[in-house]
Amino acid sequence: MIAVLQGITAMVLLQLAFAVWNAARLPVLGAQRRNKQAEPADAQHRKKPAKPAGTQVPSLSVLIPARDEAANITACLTSVLACSTAGRHIEIIVLDDRSADGTAELAAAAGGPRTQVLAGAELPEGWAGKCHACAQLAEAAGGEWLLFLDADIRLQPQALTAALASAAAQGSGLITGFPRQLTGTWLERLAVPLMVFTIVCHLPVPLVRRSRDPRFVAAHGGFMLIHRDSYTRCGGHSGIRGQLVDDMALARAVKLAGEPVTLADITGHTEMRMYHNAAEVWKGYRKNIYAGLGRKPLLLLGVLLFYALLYVFPVIASVGALITGEMEALVWAAAAIAGGAAIKRTADRAGRQPVWFCLLLPASMVSLIAIGAASWRGAVSGQGYEWKGRRYR
Template identity: 40%
Template sequence: MAPTHIALALALLPALLGLLNLIRLPVARGVPPAGTRVSILIPARNEAGNIGPCLEAALASTGCEVEVIVMDDGSTDGTAAIVAGYPGVRLLQAPPLPPGWTGKVHACARLAEAATGTHLLFLDADVRLAPRAAAAMAARGTPMVSAVPRQRIGSLGEALTVPFINFLLLCYLPFGGRTTTRWAALAAACGQLLLVERGAYERTGGHAAIRGVLHDGIALARCFRQSGADTEIVAGAPLASCRMYRGFGEAWDGFLKNAREGMATPIGLPVWTLLLAGGHLWPWLLLPAPGAAAAIFLGFAVRAAVAWRGREPWWTVPLHPLTVLVALALQWTALARGALGYPAGWKGRAYPGTRPA
C-alpha cells in the first residue's frame, strides 16, 4: 500500500469515529424524579481565584434541590475564608492525607461521606455550572453521567493543549464513552463534571476503590462498568464552562500529571503515536500527493466539527497539527519521566506510588 493511502486511512479512522460520536452525543435535559437531591461536591486546594464564581454558579442551580459542600484540602491562599463567606455552603476541612491516596480522590471520598443527596455531583473549582445542569444530569437516570465542560481558552498555550481532550474522546474512543457498551476499557468520564447515583457509587466502592490514581474520572467510570453499572457521556457545552489553565506552562504541567495513567505507557504510546502522527502529521510530509491533501482536509474537518459541538474558539482549529504534536511530546515526556523515576504530582504533592487507571 502506498504511503499516501496509509496516511489517508489513518486520517479516515478518526473522521468516521468522530462523525458517529458527534451524531450520537446526547444532550442532557428533562426533569428529575420527585425527591431528587443533588449534592454538589467541590474539592478545593488553593483555589482562591476560582472558588467564588464556582459557588455562585452552583448556588444558582434550579430544577431540583441541591446542597453545596466544599472540602478545603490544605489551602494556603485564603480559599477557606472565601467559602466561609457564602451562606448555605458547607465548608469542611480535609483530614491528613492517608498513605496510598492522592489528594483530590481523598477529598472526593470524604465529601461523599458528608453528602446527603440522592445524587453526587463532583465538580472542579474552575467549573461554572449552568443553572439547570445538575437537574438535567440527574434526569438522565444513568448511574454515572459525565461531560467535558465548554473549554474557555485564553492563550495560545491553552489552544495547543486543551482542545485535545474533546478531540481524543470523540474521535478515537469507540462509542465515545456512551452506554452503548459496558466494556470497561471503553469507559470514559471527565473528573471536572461527574454525577453519580449514590447507591451505584457506594456499590462500586466509590473513590476508595481508586485511591491511588490521579486520572479520577476514567478510573471511576471503569469501576462502575466493572460492577455492571452504566456510564454515560453527554454534551458538556450546555451544562458548564471551564478555564482549566492559564498559559502553556500550567497546561503542560496539568496534562503531564495524568499522562502516565492514560496514553503514556510503553505498549500503548507507540500505537497512539502511529495513529496520531500517521493521521495528522505524516500527511504534511507527503505533500503534494493528492492523498496527503485529502488526509489533511479530513483532519481539519473533524477538528472543526468537534470545536463546533464543544463551542470551542474557532481560531484554535488551524492549530490542530501543532496540538497533536504537543500532545505526543507531552506523552513521551511523561513516559520518559516515569522511566527515570520522577514522581507524578500536583499542587505541591508528589505521588511516587500512583498507579494506572
C-alpha cells in the same frame, strides 16, 4: 511516497466518517429518555434513601474539592447558587483540602448559609489528594445523587435541573461529560481541546452506555454525577485511592460493579478553564497521559506514532512536495491535511470550540507527542509528577 499519502488520506477519511457518526451519538444532558431495558435489573427496584422523621433528604449533593482555589472558588459557588433547582432540596459542600491561599474563607463568604465548608484531613499514605478529598465529601453528603464538581467549573442556570432530569431518567450509575473548555494561551488552545478529539475519534459513544466492558468508558472529573448506591457498590474513591486519573478510574469501577455509565454532552450547561498558562498545561497533561493509558509504553508509542503519521507527516510531505515540485504528492498531502482539519472541526463542534481551531491540528499533535514523551519519562525515571504542591509517582 504517493502510495503512502494515498493510504494516509484513506485512513483519514475513514476516521472522519467515524467521528461524524460518533459525535452525533452523544446524548445531551437533561434530554435523555427513560430506558428501563438498559438499566441493571436491580436498578429499577432499588430503594431510595429513607427520610428521617422531621428532615428533608437532599435530592442532590453538590460536592466541590478545593485545594488552593482562591482564584476559582467564588465564581464556582456563585454559578452553583444561581442555578435553578425546580424546588428540589440541594445541599452544597466544599472541602478545603488544606489550602494555603484563603480558599476556605472565600468559600464561606461566597457560599453563605446555603454552603457547608469542611476542613480536609491530612493526606494519608497511599492516597491521591483529590481521591481523599472526594471521599471525605461523599462521607459528609446526604444526597441521593452526588455531583462532584471541580472548583474551576462554571454552571449555567439550568445545569442542575438538567442533571437531575438525566439522573431521574437513568435511575442509577454515573453521568459525566466534558465541559466546554475556555482557553487563553497557545498551549491551552493546542492541547486542551484534544480531550474531546480523542473521544470523538476513538471511543464508540453508544458503547459507553450499552457495554459493560470497562475499556469503553470516558469521564471528566470536573463533572461526575453518581447515585449514592452506585458509589457505594463500586467502592467509591476509597477503592481507587491511589489513582492519579481518578475520573477514569471511578468510571471503570462503576462499570465493573454492573452500574450504568453515560457520557453526555454537557457543553450547553458547563464551562471551565482548566489551565491558565503553558506550565499548567504541561504539568497537568504530563501527569495524566501515561497513567491514563494504563502505564503501557507500547500503547503510548503506538498512539503517538499513529497521530504523527496521520496528522503531522502530511504537512512535512507537503513542504517537501512544494520544494521538489511533485504536484501529485502535494495534492494527496493537501487532501490528508484537509481531512484532518475536518476531523478536528467535528470534534471542536462537539466541544463548542472556535472554527479556526481546526487549523491547529498538526501543531496540536506535535505538542501532544512532546507532552506524552515527557509523561512516559516522568514514570520510568522515577521522577514522578508534581501537582497542587504534592508529588506523585
